[in-house]
Amino acid sequence: MRVLLFAGGTMEEDFFSAVTEDDYLIGVDSGAYALIEHGYIPHLAVGDFDSVTPEQKDDILLHSVEWKSCDPVDKDKTDTEIGLESALEKQPHKIVMFGVTGTRLDHTLSNIYLLERACEEGVEAEIIDKHNKLFVAGRxxxxxxxxxxxxxxxxxxxxxxxxxxxxxxxxxxxxxxxxxxxxxxxxxxxxxxxxxxxxxxxxxxxxxxxxxx
Amino acid sequence: MRVLLFAGGTMEEDFFSAVTEDDYLIGVDSGAYALIEHGYIPHLAVGDFDSVTPEQKDDILLHSVEWKSCDPVDKDKTDTEIGLESALEKQPHKIVMFGVTGTRLDHTLSNIYLLERACEEGVEAEIIDKHNKLFVAGRxxxxxxxxxxxxxxxxxxxxxxxxxxxxxxxxxxxxxxxxxxxxxxxxxxxxxxxxxxxxxxxxxxxxxxxxxx
Missing domain, CATH: 2.60.120.320 (Thiamin pyrophosphokinase, thiamin-binding domain)
Known part of the structure; x- marks a missing residue:
């Protein structure tokens, strides 16, 4: 199984053309809303949903198969790290992350390091944005x-x-x-x-x- | 002495307001032209100048105090790494890098790791872009x-x-x-x-x- 994770970073229309019927879809925070907006049902929505409006949050909770709420203030992991851990729990053959890069380089960088985490667990993982495709190489x-x-x-x-x-x-x-x-x-x-x-x-x-x- | 390095990444008008009379200015590739365009004379221009027009290259060579040309094809270091090494040779108290982040995450990342090189040499160095200020912390x-x-x-x-x-x-x-x-x-x-x-x-x-x- 392949997991596609959509987070709250810079989003491009053509990211959604990657989705197939067989994919397990994880929406992280406003990434969950982006999936719903494009006609997809997140199998799992993760986040504190502080980057969406109350109406969008209602939509996410209504249209997602499952959701995992995070404490918006006191948490030790970013929503995307929790999303990646949820992805790894599904024991997929591949994880593709969209919307995990953008103007905030702290988030961009920590998301890039999540690729190393996946590599250590033996799961192929990549980040795709408008200009780049990134992954950590195995042996x-x-x-x-x-x-x-x-x-x-x-x-x-x-x-x-x-x-x-x-x-x-x-x-x-x-x-x-x-x-x-x-x-x-x-x-x-x-x-x-x-x-x-x-x-x-x-x-x-x-x-x-x-x-x- | 403080060294300001301007490279060929995403450039913002207000980066240039940081320049003072006492700064040593390094322009890397099209960053050298950006300095000249804004009325500044690079003390050193570094690069293969493949990202500027022949006329702009002439301007760079004419208006820079010194220049260091790199082989455009067979080189073991990016222009920005050569620029940083030139900055370190000046034994400055601080290096500030502008235009070293952008859409190409390979360049952005390798430039971020240059901060670690400077830190190891005991020189305070930071990257400034439109949304972020980055540095490697000392002890x-x-x-x-x-x-x-x-x-x-x-x-x-x-x-x-x-x-x-x-x-x-x-x-x-x-x-x-x-x-x-x-x-x-x-x-x-x-x-x-x-x-x-x-x-x-x-x-x-x-x-x-x-x-x-």
């Missing part, structure tokens, strides 16, 4: 060439060892990369696919297309 | 309450130990936080200032105001 990852021009490799562990890139314009063979090094930015896949191998440490893979930074 | 950091509503604490090391927050709405005493935990998101300073102490590991501090994620 071996094969990446198909697609619409994105660039594939960047960013160490999020202090040190990444045994990093090999095959099928890339700038290959690497058993390299060591430290967090803060920008060597892996703006690489490109040469043929139909690229292969990434990592012996220890976590790397974030960011597929992106050109634009301002 | 002890005092934060004045200002226009930003929220102060988020994000572990970028795998584990952060001995984390204490005083003067915050949600205080912490000698806590351990792991990367991926969202406990530190959306804290607030209670009085005139807050104090952060960290015994080991690095945390990113993100000041932000409300908006979409």
């Amino acid at each position: 071996y990852t094969k990446i198909e060439k697609d619409m994105y021009s660039y594939v960047s490799i960013i160490p999020i562990s202090e040190k990444v060892k045994g990093l090999s890139l095959k099928g890339f314009v700038y290959p690497l063979d058993n390299a060591c990369l430290e967090r803060g090094q920008t060597l892996g930015i703006s690489n490109q896949i040469k043929g139909a696919y690229g292969e990434i191998t990592v012996k220890s440490g976590h790397i974030l893979v960011v597929k992106s297309s050109d634009g301002k930074v | 002890y950091t005092k934060i004045e309450k200002d226009m930003y509503s929220y102060v988020s604490i994000i572990p970028i090391s795998e584990k952060v130990k001995g984390l204490s927050l005083k003067g915050f709405v949600y205080p912490l005493d000698n806590a351990c936080l792991e990367r991926g935990q969202t406990l530190g998101i959306s804290n607030q300073i209670k009085g005139a200032y807050g104090e952060i102490t960290v015994k080991s590991g690095h945390i990113l501090v993100v000041k932000s105001s409300d908006g979409k994620v």
Whole structure:
């Protein structure tokens, strides 16, 4: 099963075209309302719903299969972290997160780190926004060439060892990369696919297309 | 001395109001042109200048005190990393980076990690964009309450130990936080200032105001 999670960040119309009948849908806060607005029923709505109007909150509670309310003030986790934990409980083969990036870089960053949590539990997870697709690579990852021009490799562990890139314009063979090094930015896949191998440490893979930074 | 670095990300008019006579100005790629456009002379222009027109490149070379050209294709560092290294060579008391965030999350993230590099070299460094101010905290950091509503604490090391927050709405005493935990998101300073102490590991501090994620 695949879980699609829609949160309260920057939302794009075409995010919803990803939804299929078989997906389990989690709406986080105003992301739950966005799902309902687009004609989808969240299987689970999560949040304190402080970013929607009382009428929208009523709609969410009425139209969601289940909901999990969070204390709006004293809570130790963001709504999106609670949403991701709920997603992991479903033991899906994949989690895709939409609306988890935006102008507030604290939320954007902490949501990116949630990808590492999913990776540690062995679940494939990715974030998609208007310009980027992000995921944390496992020990071996094969990446198909697609619409994105660039594939960047960013160490999020202090040190990444045994990093090999095959099928890339700038290959690497058993390299060591430290967090803060920008060597892996703006690489490109040469043929139909690229292969990434990592012996220890976590790397974030960011597929992106050109634009301002 | 303070170094202000302007790079090619999302630029705002009011970034330039930060410039004073005493600042050393580094323009990275189209950021160098943005400085010139606003009537400032970059002390150093860095980049392959592939994101400006040939006429703009001529202007940059003509109007900058010094320039450092990078190979546009085969290079191991982003222009901004080279810019930051040039900034560190000046042994400033502070580095402020503008135009280093934007739609491409690979660049945004790798620029955020440059803050950690500066912190390791004992230089105070921050990133300012339209919605956020970011810096990596040292062992002890005092934060004045200002226009930003929220102060988020994000572990970028795998584990952060001995984390204490005083003067915050949600205080912490000698806590351990792991990367991926969202406990530190959306804290607030209670009085005139807050104090952060960290015994080991690095945390990113993100000041932000409300908006979409």
